[in-house]
Amino acid sequence: MRLMMRADQTARPRNRSGxxxxxxxxxxxxxxxxxxxAAASDDTIDIVDVKPPAGQGLSLVIRVSIDTSGYAYEDGGFDYxxxxxxxxxxxxxxxxxPPRVYFAHKRFLGxxxxxxGDYLCLYQxxxxEWASQDGMFGLIKRLDDWLRDAARNQLDPEDAPLHPPVEYTSSDIKLAVEIDAPEIEDGKSFWLGTGKLTRRNDHCFDIxxxxxxxxxxPKDEKFAAVVLLNQAMPMEYPDTISKLITTLEARGVPFDLLFSILKIFALCQPDNEPLYFILGAPMRRRAADEPLRQHLSAWKMxxxxxxALQGIILEENTEATLEAWKVVLEWATEAKTExxxxxxxxxxxxFRRDQGTKASWFLGKKIALLGCGALGSHIGEYLARAGAEKIRLVDYxxxxxxxxxxxxxxxxxxxxSKQSALSVQLRAINPKADIDHEFANLTKGWPEALNISDFDLVIDATASRRVATALQLDLTKHNDVPPMLRCAISANASKGIATLNMPGSAFGPADLLRRTKVAAMSDSGLTDFAEAFWPFDQHERGFQPEPGCSEPTFVGSAADIAFFASSFFNFAASALREGGDSKATACFVRVSHDDGSMxxxxxxxxxxxxxxxAHHGYRVHLSHRAQSAIDSEIKSNARTGSAKDETGGILLGEIDDALGIISIDVATGPPPDSKKSPELFECGIEGTHALCEFHAKESGNSTKFVGVWHTHPVSIPKPSMVDLGAMAQILHLQEKTPRxxxxxIVGHAATRPTWRFHLFRRNEFQVVTLAAGESVDE
Structure with missing residues (x-):
C-alpha cells in the first residue's frame, strides 16, 4: 500500500464546526x-471537510483529496x-x-x-471481503488498490469474469432464464426474435x-420481444425510454424497427397485460479466454x-387513434424505463453452485430410487437438486x-403413496428432470416396467433383506446391471452402513450384506456396528410408534436422517467419480447422541x-484368505513330505440355498490327527470343534463348517469311492449331521492344479443295511 504510516506525525485536525x-x-x-x-500519509491523503450527521441514523460525510501521481496510467484506464x-x-x-465512497464528480459516468456516475464498487x-476489525485502515487499503487497478484498466482483467452492467430495477416482475441465448450471425448487427414466457409463480416468468x-x-401463450445486440450497451442502462431509444439507434436498431416490433407484440398480448422486452448485449464472460456472451436484461411496457399501441393499429375512429398516439408519444418521451x-x-x-463437489457426479445421470421413506425421501431431494436427468421412484x-x-x-x-408424493416434491424442485414413479412390491423382485440397463445407478433405500434377496435373484437374469448403492441405519439412528457395488463386482445385493457383516465382525473398530445391525438376539422387538399395529422401525429425527442420507449420498458420489468396475465398498458412519461427534x-x-x-451349479465365492491357505498347504506339503501325498483340511463359510451361493471364508490345513498318503487323505478331527465354534462366534454365525478339501496330486478332481464314502459318513453317520x-478337490495338485467344488446333499445318499454275510456289490 502506498499510504504509509509515519510515527512522527500525530496531529489530529478536527472539523471546525465540531x-x-x-x-x-x-x-x-x-x-x-x-x-x-492522513497524518501519516505525507500529504497523499488530505481531509478537506467533515460534515456531521444531519440527524439520527444518517451518515457522517468526510471529503478527502487523494494524490494520484503515483498511479501508473495505461490505455483505457481512469484518467485522474x-x-x-x-x-x-x-x-x-x-x-x-463498511463506508461508501463516491467521486466528487461524474467524469467516470458509464x-x-x-x-x-460516482459510486465506487469497492467490494464484490x-x-x-469487509473485515470490521480493520476499520478505515482496511477501507483505505481497498480504495488504494481500486484506484491503482482503475488507472491501469485492470478492474476487469482478461483473466477474470466481466463486471456486468447495471439496470436499476423498478418492476415487481422478475424473469428467470436457464437456456443459452441464440448466436448472432456474422455480419448482422442484432438478432431479432421471441422469448416464450412460462409463468413460474405470481412474481416470475421463465424464458x-x-x-x-x-x-x-398465439394469444393463449405469452411471448416477449427479443433483441440481442452485437455491441455493448452503456455500463448503466438508460433510465428513461427516450434515452433507451437513442441508445438502441446508436447500436443499429432504428426507432421505426423498434416501434414495429412493439406493435406486433402488443397485438398478441391479452387484454390489460403488460408487454416484456428482452435486450441482450455482449457484456458477460465467466472466465479467462472465454468469448463474450450476451448480458440479458428486460423492461416492461x-x-x-x-x-394504446393496439389502438393505433386497430382503432378506426380518428379521435380514438389520435388519443392513442398521444399516450404512446408520452411513453416515448417521458416514461421511465421499468x-x-x-x-x-x-x-x-x-457456474453451478455445486460444480466440482461430489454431488456433481449426478448431473445428467439416470437413477432408480428404490424405497421412498426416511432415507429415500431425503436422497431423492439431493438427486433432484444435483441435476439428475431421470429419476424413477419405486415404493409400495x-x-x-x-x-x-x-x-x-x-x-x-x-x-x-410415497413414491407419487415424492415425485410431486421433486418435480417442484427440478421441473426439467424426467421424474416418474412405480407402485411396486420390491420383495417380488425388480419392477417389470423398468429396464435396469437404462440407469446409471440403482439406490436401494429400503433397508430390507428380503428386497436384497429378491433383487439378487432377479438381477442374475440381466447382463447390464449398473452400480448399486444400498443404505440402512441402526435402531437408534446412531450408526449407518452404506455399500456400493460396482458392475464388475462378484457380489449381488444379498451376499454383499453377508460380506459386510463378516467385515464388521472381524474388525475390532467396528464392533459397535456388528452389535447394532447383527445383534446376538435377533428376536428383540423393535420400536413400534403405533403399539400393536405398526411395523417396528427405528427412533430418529429428520436431522438424524438428513445426516446419514447426505453421508451416504456423498460416499457414493465420491466412489463413483473414482470408478473401478470391480470394486465393492462399505461405508460405516457413526454419530454420538451424547457429544455429537461423528x-x-x-x-x-x-x-x-x-x-x-459341479453338480448343482451353485456359485462358489472363495475368499482370498481361504485360497491362500490352501495354496500354502499344498506347497508346504510338497516341501516337508512328498508332492505325491494327498493333503487337505476343512472349509468354513456358508451355503445359501435361496441364492445358490457357497461362500468359503476360511480354509484350514490338516488337523493334527490327519493321515496322508498317495492313495488317500484322511482328515482328522482334533481341534476342529473348537475352531468351528471360534469362527462361528467371531462371524455372528456366518462362518461355520461347510465341508472339507483335499488334493489329488496326480489325478483329476473327481470324487473317488473313498471320497464318496467320506461324504456319506459326514451326512449320515455323525451324531449331528448337516443337510x-x-x-x-484340487486335481493334479503336484503339476497343474485344477480346483473343483462338489456339493453333496443328505438326500442324495441312500443308506442300505447289509444282511449278515452280504457284500456291498451284492
Missing part, C-alpha cells in the same frame, strides 16, 4: 482512524486529476457496515465498477424458449401503453401422519474368486 450529538461511537472511531491515516476529490459516507453502524462480496419472430403469435430483475442461470454465463407404502416428523412429505400428502470408516470388500459347483456338505 461534531453533532448525532455522531455515533462508530462514526467517531472512523474519523479518528482516518485522521491517523492530480488530486482526486472523494466523499466517504460513514454509516452510524460502522465498523459493522465506466465499469462506477454506479450512478461485502460480507466476505423457456427462443425462436425467430413468426408472422403471428405497462398495460396502458400496450393498449427494468425487471433477470435471474440469469444460463450455463454459458454461470403410503404416507401417514406419523412419518412427517422425519420424512420429506407435506401434511396434505397424508394418504398418498466418524466414518471405509472398508473395501475384497472380491472373491468365482467357481461354479449338505461341500467337497473341494
Amino acid at each position: 461534531m453533532a450529538d448525532f455522531t455515533t461511537r462508530g462514526q467517531q472511531l472512523a474519523l479518528d482512524q482516518l485522521q491517523d491515516i 486529476r492530480r488530486r482526486e476529490p472523494l466523499n466517504i459516507f460513514v454509516s452510524p453502524h460502522f465498523p459493522v457496515e 465506466r465499469a465498477h462506477v454506479q450512478w 462480496a461485502t460480507d466476505v 423457456s424458449e427462443w425462436s425467430e419472430t413468426p408472422s403471428s403469435l 405497462d398495460a396502458e401503453y400496450v393498449k 427494468w425487471c430483475r433477470v435471474y440469469d442461470n444460463r450455463p454459458e454465463v454461470t 407404502s403410503a404416507v401417514n401422519a406419523g412419518i412427517l416428523v422425519r420424512q420429506q412429505f407435506r401434511n396434505y400428502q397424508v394418504g398418498y 466418524s466414518s470408516h471405509l472398508v473395501p470388500l475384497c472380491q472373491p474368486s468365482i467357481h461354479v459347483e 449338505h456338505v461341500v467337497m473341494l
Whole structure:
C-alpha cells in the first residue's frame, strides 16, 4: 500500500464546526482512524471537510483529496486529476457496515465498477471481503488498490469474469432464464426474435424458449420481444425510454424497427397485460479466454401503453387513434424505463453452485430410487437438486401422519403413496428432470416396467433383506446391471452402513450384506456396528410408534436422517467419480447422541474368486484368505513330505440355498490327527470343534463348517469311492449331521492344479443295511 504510516506525525485536525450529538461511537472511531491515516500519509491523503450527521441514523460525510501521481496510467484506464476529490459516507453502524465512497464528480459516468456516475464498487462480496476489525485502515487499503487497478484498466482483467452492467430495477416482475441465448450471425448487427414466457409463480416468468419472430403469435401463450445486440450497451442502462431509444439507434436498431416490433407484440398480448422486452448485449464472460456472451436484461411496457399501441393499429375512429398516439408519444418521451430483475442461470454465463463437489457426479445421470421413506425421501431431494436427468421412484407404502416428523412429505400428502408424493416434491424442485414413479412390491423382485440397463445407478433405500434377496435373484437374469448403492441405519439412528457395488463386482445385493457383516465382525473398530445391525438376539422387538399395529422401525429425527442420507449420498458420489468396475465398498458412519461427534470408516470388500459347483451349479465365492491357505498347504506339503501325498483340511463359510451361493471364508490345513498318503487323505478331527465354534462366534454365525478339501496330486478332481464314502459318513453317520456338505478337490495338485467344488446333499445318499454275510456289490 502506498499510504504509509509515519510515527512522527500525530496531529489530529478536527472539523471546525465540531461534531453533532448525532455522531455515533462508530462514526467517531472512523474519523479518528482516518485522521491517523492522513497524518501519516505525507500529504497523499488530505481531509478537506467533515460534515456531521444531519440527524439520527444518517451518515457522517468526510471529503478527502487523494494524490494520484503515483498511479501508473495505461490505455483505457481512469484518467485522474492530480488530486482526486472523494466523499466517504460513514454509516452510524460502522465498523459493522463498511463506508461508501463516491467521486466528487461524474467524469467516470458509464465506466465499469462506477454506479450512478460516482459510486465506487469497492467490494464484490461485502460480507466476505469487509473485515470490521480493520476499520478505515482496511477501507483505505481497498480504495488504494481500486484506484491503482482503475488507472491501469485492470478492474476487469482478461483473466477474470466481466463486471456486468447495471439496470436499476423498478418492476415487481422478475424473469428467470436457464437456456443459452441464440448466436448472432456474422455480419448482422442484432438478432431479432421471441422469448416464450412460462409463468413460474405470481412474481416470475421463465424464458423457456427462443425462436425467430413468426408472422403471428398465439394469444393463449405469452411471448416477449427479443433483441440481442452485437455491441455493448452503456455500463448503466438508460433510465428513461427516450434515452433507451437513442441508445438502441446508436447500436443499429432504428426507432421505426423498434416501434414495429412493439406493435406486433402488443397485438398478441391479452387484454390489460403488460408487454416484456428482452435486450441482450455482449457484456458477460465467466472466465479467462472465454468469448463474450450476451448480458440479458428486460423492461416492461405497462398495460396502458400496450393498449394504446393496439389502438393505433386497430382503432378506426380518428379521435380514438389520435388519443392513442398521444399516450404512446408520452411513453416515448417521458416514461421511465421499468427494468425487471433477470435471474440469469444460463450455463454459458454461470457456474453451478455445486460444480466440482461430489454431488456433481449426478448431473445428467439416470437413477432408480428404490424405497421412498426416511432415507429415500431425503436422497431423492439431493438427486433432484444435483441435476439428475431421470429419476424413477419405486415404493409400495403410503404416507401417514406419523412419518412427517422425519420424512420429506407435506401434511396434505397424508394418504398418498410415497413414491407419487415424492415425485410431486421433486418435480417442484427440478421441473426439467424426467421424474416418474412405480407402485411396486420390491420383495417380488425388480419392477417389470423398468429396464435396469437404462440407469446409471440403482439406490436401494429400503433397508430390507428380503428386497436384497429378491433383487439378487432377479438381477442374475440381466447382463447390464449398473452400480448399486444400498443404505440402512441402526435402531437408534446412531450408526449407518452404506455399500456400493460396482458392475464388475462378484457380489449381488444379498451376499454383499453377508460380506459386510463378516467385515464388521472381524474388525475390532467396528464392533459397535456388528452389535447394532447383527445383534446376538435377533428376536428383540423393535420400536413400534403405533403399539400393536405398526411395523417396528427405528427412533430418529429428520436431522438424524438428513445426516446419514447426505453421508451416504456423498460416499457414493465420491466412489463413483473414482470408478473401478470391480470394486465393492462399505461405508460405516457413526454419530454420538451424547457429544455429537461423528466418524466414518471405509472398508473395501475384497472380491472373491468365482467357481461354479459341479453338480448343482451353485456359485462358489472363495475368499482370498481361504485360497491362500490352501495354496500354502499344498506347497508346504510338497516341501516337508512328498508332492505325491494327498493333503487337505476343512472349509468354513456358508451355503445359501435361496441364492445358490457357497461362500468359503476360511480354509484350514490338516488337523493334527490327519493321515496322508498317495492313495488317500484322511482328515482328522482334533481341534476342529473348537475352531468351528471360534469362527462361528467371531462371524455372528456366518462362518461355520461347510465341508472339507483335499488334493489329488496326480489325478483329476473327481470324487473317488473313498471320497464318496467320506461324504456319506459326514451326512449320515455323525451324531449331528448337516443337510449338505461341500467337497473341494484340487486335481493334479503336484503339476497343474485344477480346483473343483462338489456339493453333496443328505438326500442324495441312500443308506442300505447289509444282511449278515452280504457284500456291498451284492
